[in-house]
Amino acid sequence: SKRKVNIAVVLPLNPFWSFSIPRVKPAIDIAIETLNNNTKIISNMDISVRYADSNCNAAMGINEAFNFYLHKHVDVYFGPCCDYAAAPIARQIPFWDLPMVTAGAMAGDFGRMKKSVYPLLTRVGTNFNSLAQCIVDILDNFNWHKVKLLYQHKGLDYIVGKYCHLAAEAIHIGIGTSGKNIKQDYFKFE
Secondary structure: OOEEEEEEEEEOOOOOOOOOHHHHHHHHHHHHHHHHHOOOOOOOEEEEEEEEEOOOOHHHHHHHHHHHHHOOOOOEEEOOOOHHHHHHHHHHHHHHOOOEEEOOOOOHHHHHOOOOOOOOEEEOOOOHHHHHHHHHHHHHHOOOOEEEEEEEOOOOOOOOOOHHHHHHHHHHHHHHOOOOOOEEEEEEEO
């Protein structure tokens, strides 16, 4: 008999979001079809994919994650990508011993607290920890010791809620914890 593998995809249904179900589902369908047609990759597995709307919202996302868990419809979570929807699920899954894979969850906290808070979260996309390290490396390379960080709190919200805030925060903390002698200041545009 085949082993059932349940993938629970928790993403926004609204195609406004870059990582929405309508935009991601075709890629998942192709991946599952490819796996099913190639027995060298997997054998004796029946992969089931279910989708739920996170609405890019913390309450909606965790509610859908709980529903999948309570109905025993999950072996792995894909998403959420929106940071505020991803955080409560990523905090909960260690209690369920279930992994979460996301192309989102870009905020620095997901990387800084990986071992203590988010041990079963795997980020497969870019993240703000890498951005912060890149900026620290550039500053160090050019021997620059002063930084003024300018950002708009809700800038680029169409990508992820508070995108610019999360990026600026990661850069600020990354510079501050780098051990380099870099003086920093910031200005937030409202």
